[in-house]
Amino acid sequence: MTIKHKKEEDIILSVKNIVNHFGKQTVHKGVNFDVVRGEILGIVGGSGSGKSVLLKTMTGLHNPNKGKVLIDGKSIQDIASFESASLLGVLFQEGALFSSLNVEQNIMLPLREYTSLKEAEQRKLAELKLAMVGMELNTATKYPAELSGGMAKRVALARALAMDPLILFLDEPTAGLDPINATGFDELIRNLNESLGVTIVMVTHDLNTLFTICDRVAVLVDKTIIINTIPNLLEQDHPWIQEFFHGPRGQGALVAAKHYARSANGNR
Amino acid sequence: MPHLELCIERDDTRIRIRGPLDLHHFHHAKEILQHMHGADNKATIIDLSEVTRLDTAGALLLHNLCNATKQPLALENFSAKHKVLFDLVDQINLGKSPIKKRLSSWIRTVTRVGKATMDIWPATFELISFMGLSWLMLIKALKHPTRFRFISITHQIEAIGINAVPIISLIALVISIVLAYQGQAQLKPLGMKQYTVDLIAISVLREMGVLLTAIMVAGRSGSAFTAEIGTMKVRQEIDALRSMGFDPFELLILPRLIALLVVLPLLTLLADIMGLFGGALISLSLIDMALPEYLERARHAITGKDFLVGMIKAPVFAFVIAQVGCMHGLKVSGSSESVGKETTTSVVKSIFLVLILDGLFSIYFQKVGL
Numbered sequence: 001m002t003i004k005h006k007k008e009e010d011i012i013l014s015v016k017n018i019v020n021h022f023g024k025q026t027v028h029k030g031v032n033f034d035v036v037r038g039e040i041l042g043i044v045g046g047s048g049s050g051k052s053v054l055l056k057t058m059t060g061l062h063n064p065n066k067g068k069v070l071i072d073g074k075s076i077q078d079i080a081s082f083e084s085a086s087l088l089g090v091l092f093q094e095g096a097l098f099s100s101l102n103v104e105q106n107i108m109l110p111l112r113e114y115t116s117l118k119e120a121e122q123r124k125l126a127e128l129k130l131a132m133v134g135m136e137l138n139t140a141t142k143y144p145a146e147l148s149g150g151m152a153k154r155v156a157l158a159r160a161l162a163m164d165p166l167i168l169f170l171d172e173p174t175a176g177l178d179p180i181n182a183t184g185f186d187e188l189i190r191n192l193n194e195s196l197g198v199t200i201v202m203v204t205h206d207l208n209t210l211f212t213i214c215d216r217v218a219v220l221v222d223k224t225i226i227i228n229t230i231p232n233l234l235e236q237d238h239p240w241i242q243e244f245f246h247g248p249r250g251q252g253a254l255v256a257a258k259h260y261a262r263s264a265n266g267n268r
Numbered sequence: 269m270p271h272l273e274l275c276i277e278r279d280d281t282r283i284r285i286r287g288p289l290d291l292h293h294f295h296h297a298k299e300i301l302q303h304m305h306g307a308d309n310k311a312t313i314i315d316l317s318e319v320t321r322l323d324t325a326g327a328l329l330l331h332n333l334c335n336a337t338k339q340p341l342a343l344e345n346f347s348a349k350h351k352v353l354f355d356l357v358d359q360i361n362l363g364k365s366p367i368k369k370r371l372s373s374w375i376r377t378v379t380r381v382g383k384a385t386m387d388i389w390p391a392t393f394e395l396i397s398f399m400g401l402s403w404l405m406l407i408k409a410l411k412h413p414t415r416f417r418f419i420s421i422t423h424q425i426e427a428i429g430i431n432a433v434p435i436i437s438l439i440a441l442v443i444s445i446v447l448a449y450q451g452q453a454q455l456k457p458l459g460m461k462q463y464t465v466d467l468i469a470i471s472v473l474r475e476m477g478v479l480l481t482a483i484m485v486a487g488r489s490g491s492a493f494t495a496e497i498g499t500m501k502v503r504q505e506i507d508a509l510r511s512m513g514f515d516p517f518e519l520l521i522l523p524r525l526i527a528l529l530v531v532l533p534l535l536t537l538l539a540d541i542m543g544l545f546g547g548a549l550i551s552l553s554l555i556d557m558a559l560p561e562y563l564e565r566a567r568h569a570i571t572g573k574d575f576l577v578g579m580i581k582a583p584v585f586a587f588v589i590a591q592v593g594c595m596h597g598l599k600v601s602g603s604s605e606s607v608g609k610e611t612t613t614s615v616v617k618s619i620f621l622v623l624i625l626d627g628l629f630s631i632y633f634q635k636v637g638l
Contacts, residue, residue, distance in 0.1 A: 099604055121294075125325055128360060145603045195353050
């Protein structure tokens with residue numbers, strides 16, 4: 001990933017001078033950053049630092065008080081509804097699958113609404129997406145209530161990918177998963193990023209995810225954002241960043257990530 | 269989409285694709301490629317060197333062409349990025365869809381009717397056993413009066429009873445006015461306009477008062493019971509209570525049952541009063557009968573029995589409404605959709621049972637001469 005060469009056409013998501021306040025409480029005062037095509041960006045920050053509001057702002061679910069968000073050069077507020085699903089996909093924290101539709105219908109919903117594909121073709125694509133996220137085909141006819149938490153997340157990811165969006169927003173993708181599933185989910189995200197070329201922006205608290213798959217990390221501190229690669233962030237002397245990366249959990253995850261990278265290289 | 273246009277050309281055996289091969293161009297591309305391929309079976313190679321964007325749908329299209337049973341095509345000049353995606357799609361062995369064939373519509377109708385009929389027995393059994401359980405719990409609680417949750421009961425009495433006073437008064441008043449108006453219109457030409465009072469007094473006290481109240485309460489509070497308890501079930505609050513050693517039956521259902529048993533007779537009394545008042549309004553305005561005369565007439569028309577017949581039904585209806593509402597609340601499983609479904613079933617079932625019971629009461633009172 002060559003992040004230093006930032007040409008205009010390489011930037012897929014551009015957050016420009018976002019200001020958000022609720023009543024007298026300011027959440028963001030001028031957040032600025034760009035996301036490069038094909039990268040995986042992690043967003044971190046303490047509780048109440050405005051991660052969720054930022055994610056909502058980037059996906060167009062919340063109108064900022066000032067500033068704008070551009071996806072592929074278009075302002076998020078001006079994107080037509082039919083375009084939105086092919087530009088961006090969102091994986092919500094609990095999956096947010098529609099409980100009255102089965103797995104396959106959940107994935108097919110945007111295809112049915114926005115394309116002229118025949119039903120058999122829609123189904124084929126839905127099954128393909130299901131296989132891509134590592135689900136068995138026989139889950140296609142199950143309903144969300146019958147799925148475990150991890151399965152629901154995978155299906156929700158398949159639904160977010162239904163229209164092959166350019167950029168994927170993930171809200172705490174590994175929260176609530178057991179370590180094995182969480183590692184599997186990390187690998188899945190990395191693989192999808194490589195094979196589909198989809199850009200990924202995720203809010204996460206999972207230090208292992210940050211260290212193993214994120215190209216860059218954006219830290220929400222002091223109502224603004226500090227964005228850099230992890231080695232560079234480790235050198236930052238902001239107290240919150242120091243505590244975040246150099247605390248016991250950060251150190252543990254860092255060691256694990258190094259170990260993991262070494263063994264992965266050894267296997268190749 | 270403001271992408272570069274998709275352009276597909278054929279040059280003898282080579283098909284060249286230019287531009288984006290994605291979901292939005294899927295249909296277009298599929299038609300052209302099938303046409304080119306099927307026309308004379310000459311094409312053997314697809315050149316992909318100028319494809320600007322390939323997504324899953326495009327890869328699926330190429331995969332299908334490569335694996336066509338009749339004259340498969342070869343792919344050339346993949347960019348490295350597109351090759352990765354194509355290989356991923358190519359490797360996934362989809363096999364047969366697990367979709368069951370849909371039965372014809374009349375068979376489905378018959379099956380649905382059959383299933384609904386078969387479900388009647390288990391549902392009846394379920395309700396009866398739930399009622400039995402309620403009696404047991406009620407008796408158990410009576411043995412240890414400290415187990416009654418008085419705060420919870422008073423809260424329910426306010427929600428079910430006091431808050432329902434305006435709407436129940438209004439409905440009883442309006443219905444009795446309508447009844448009296450229609451009655452006097454029929455009786456006046458016969459010269460028996462004073463019998464309007466008998467009509468109103470007897471029908472309100474025996475039937476209308478209690479029936480209207482019960483139906484209103486079933487719609488208002490029975491549904492609330494199901495939705496409240498159902499939502500608690502979805503959010504695992506019921507499990508949380510159990511894990512702390514509380515009995516959800518005692519904590520949630522008993523207070524609602526007791527509150528409804530107390531409140532429904534009182535609301536019925538209110539509806540009776542408002543019904544008689546509505547009759548008085550019509551008598552005063554349309555049949556020139558002053559209030560003392562109306563009351564005198566009404567006192568002759570009705571006996572204590574009529575009032576009793578109405579009131580005796582109230583606690584029975586209350587019991588049924590509370591039971592059905594709470595039982596369906598506990599039956600909620602998993603999804604938010606199920607809360608809606610159970611709430612609908614609960615309201616329909618409690619109103620239906622109230623009407624059936626009312627019919628049985630009528631026959632019984634007739635037989636015993638009340």
